[in-house]
Amino acid sequence: MPHVEPARLLELALGNSGSNGDLGALRHIASCDRCRQELSRMTRLVITARSVEEPDLPTAPPERVWQRLTQDLSLAEEPAPPACAEPVRPLAPESTEPRYTRGSTETRVRTVRVALALLSGIVVWWWSRSARRPGRRD
Template identity: 55%
Template sequence: MGHVHPSHLVELALGHASGEADVGALRHAASCPRCREELLRLTRVVTAARGAEASDLPVPPPERVWQRIALEVLPETDRVPRLRESSAHGSADERVHGSQRRWTDHAGEGLLGLALAIAVLLLRRWRIRAGSGN
């Protein structure tokens, strides 16, 4: 059997192993250092992505940070007016924290996308190495 195809390694790392082809691929990975190493890398990425929580994600900076950046970067005519501390829709802090809650509602989707992007990069690297005979 030749090396396990990168997309097959991704499926195995995601835990989608079933059938004779997967058994053969796992046997090959057990005896092939290159396929085994790649499967371990992909499995670590999947494990890390599945174990991440919303609190692991970065939070947007407070509005005052963006205002300070605007003061330093933009000409005076293009600057956004300073937000008042409170309004009919709540304080600036309440608006920021409210947007954080909405942002973190989709954290799982973002983590899955990140995991897939990392998997694609690892697959590309693996394919480049496989093509060069290393």
């Protein structure tokens, strides 16, 4: 019997079951170490991704980072300015308190869902790519 498709394994890991193909896939997984291990990996990934909380999400970089990027990009297009005689002063340290200036909880939840979907797609792509390597025995 052929191996279970990565998309099907992902559906099983997400808990989306109920189709007629599940019984055959589950039987194959029970007898195939490779598919069983891959389902286990995907299940651990899903559990980890679902346990992400708001403090785990990346925050926007400070405004000074965007200013520096803009400055560096504009310098690439223009000739270099003359050297500055005035010493460069360090920037004041940013507050360690998280700042939420825009966006609602719904927006953040939607962002997490998109990130999880992207991560799932990468896992499926990687798994299907590794399954096609020449000389690989199943």
